[in-house]
Amino acid sequence: MKNLVTLTAVASALCVGSASAYFEEPACVMFEDTNFRGRSLEMSPDDRVDFRNGQFWNDRISSVMVRRGCTLVAYQDSRMGGRSIEINRGLRDLQRAGWNDRISSAECYCARY
Numbered sequence: 001m002k003n004l005v006t007l008t009a010v011a012s013a014l015c016v017g018s019a020s021a022y023f024e025e026p027a028c029v030m031f032e033d034t035n036f037r038g039r040s041l042e043m044s045p046d047d048r049v050d051f052r053n054g055q056f057w058n059d060r061i062s063s064v065m066v067r068r069g070c071t072l073v074a075y076q077d078s079r080m081g082g083r084s085i086e087i088n089r090g091l092r093d094l095q096r097a098g099w100n101d102r103i104s105s106a107e108c109y110c111a112r113y
Contacts, residue, residue: 028072028108029065034095036063043108045070050105052078061103063093070110074103081105 027045032038041057043049051058058078066072066087076082085099094100 025067027067027070027110028106030057030061030072030103030106031063031065032057032060034062034093034100036065038062043072043106045108045110048080048105048107050078050080052104058104059101062095062100066092066108067110070108073107073109074099075105076102078104080107 026042028043030041071086071088073084073086075084
């Protein structure tokens, strides 16, 4: 019985270790409030979002975090239309860039993936 408990513990530790390799940090994160606060929307590489028809996130994003090697392209209109801004640096506060509460669609992509 003792060997079975030990074997189960080792198998559990191996599964936990391998699972962590599949879950990485998000590539891009958009925040409702400035200074990276409030509700957040995480995006993986090659994710696209479109906030049409009055969805909650439409024109509510005030700051974003972009992982190194990734780029977030944010659009003023839905369906990736209108003016756009490319953000490819570590952290960005959209209020300073004149994009506070103006994003209606976005796409995130990364060079390393």
